[in-house]
Amino acid sequence: MSVRTRFAPSPTGLLHVGGARTALFNWIYARKNAGTFVLRIEDTDHTRNTEQAKEVILDGLHWLGLDWDEGPQKGGNHGPYYQSERGAIYEDYLSRLEKAGHLYEDNGAIRFRSPREKVVVEDEICGRIEFDLTNPGTHPDLTLRRPDGSWIFHFVSVVDDIEMKITHVIRGEDHLSNTPKHVELYKALGAVPPRFAHMPLILNRDGSKMSKRDEGAALGTYPEAGYAPEAVRNYLSLLGWSPKENREIISTEEVIALFNLDQVNRRNAAFDLDKCFWINGQYLLQMDLARYAELAMPFLEKAGISWPTWESLERVLTIVKPKVKLLKDLPEWVVCFFTEELTYDDAAVAKSLTGETAAERLRKLSDSYASLTSWDAASLEVSLKETAVKLGIKTGELVHPARVAVSGRGIGPGLYEMIEILGKERVLTRFGKGIAKAAGA
């Protein structure tokens, strides 16, 4: 039987990283086994359940690159994939339980009468667990339907997993304790329960539960901050699972190849945004320029930065790329290449571009650059160093004023590369402004 996994989020208005990881592991497992990954939206009658909230989920999964084979926007043979549209199916399953005598009414709600037995769950991750459900006091009967006719999660989730022929239910450990009750439902419906795999939860660094407001909890903040989806996938797959051999940077393809449910940890993981940040930096560093530009484009456009030719943008991105670790910071690194209205960083100006000495040095550098016949990084470096020798000062004392004059900032890519790209005319103009600024200050 071919593997079918599913991710079944409820639209709460955000896609939680924990949910994103659950989705990722389901997706990985399906891909590994050439199976089917189903997306089902658990939107049973909720007030918070808006169109926008559903989009957040879909957008998040799209961004992470977790394409589903069946579900919203995609269709499939086991739909509909919104629980709000599956009422007739639930009615049908409910009547089957009714006929078999498993149900009773309680204050208008419909409840399932537990057989009161011991139930064994063979979990792919947690192993064999025996639950004793014989005591109604500690394990009350499941409610399946409210008096107003709306459905309860436990019931519809089981029905859908049967109907959608889910073979592996991979979900958070918070569902483990209710699993034996689900198993009772499967049996009462004459269905074979799927394989279960309960994954450890993701907590905060301090071990507390991650709430919506905690930093990094909402997946939507990652694209905004300028993380690469492949980097976030990498980080998430390392939470509760390991490729062994002390590997950290690993492609999704390799994760799929190496992944196995029985190697998933049983211990809750703490979320560490620092590490995610580092991994992102590694990806950005090694990324080819085409992909980098693709990811960078929205941030540049949003900042109102425009570039004359793709070649010019490419040259700039090439030298700036190793410096930027979050794409949202990219505009401030590249803006000086594409504007004539330079904004100066006050601290950098105060440090390197203030006073007659700085002005005089820049003047000398400007003169030697003005007489330069070849405008390339190597020549620019030679020229600057010669000027420094003539002035009897260290290279850095020329470099810093020049950098601020040319870019407005105290930090940036290699100075000579910057100056080469900027071009002689603009550089000399900026030197002039810098000299005036330093002398006047």
Next chain:
RNA sequence: CACCCUAUCGUCCAGUGGCCUAGGACACUCCCCUUUCACGGGAGUAACACGGGUUCGAAUCCCGUUAGGGUGGCCA
């Protein structure tokens, strides 16, 4: 309160009875490289929760304690 899961550096993982005076990565500190900031390289701080067993031998197996997490909803 009951039941379930878990317990290795601050964090994520490696470790499935001897190879462990416990390894890698992030973070942190220091050094080197260097025109800045990064990157890179090197060094360092830092952990088997506790107590009993089992065994020639335990981070690894068993029991207990403690701690954390989860479930016990007519939330999902």
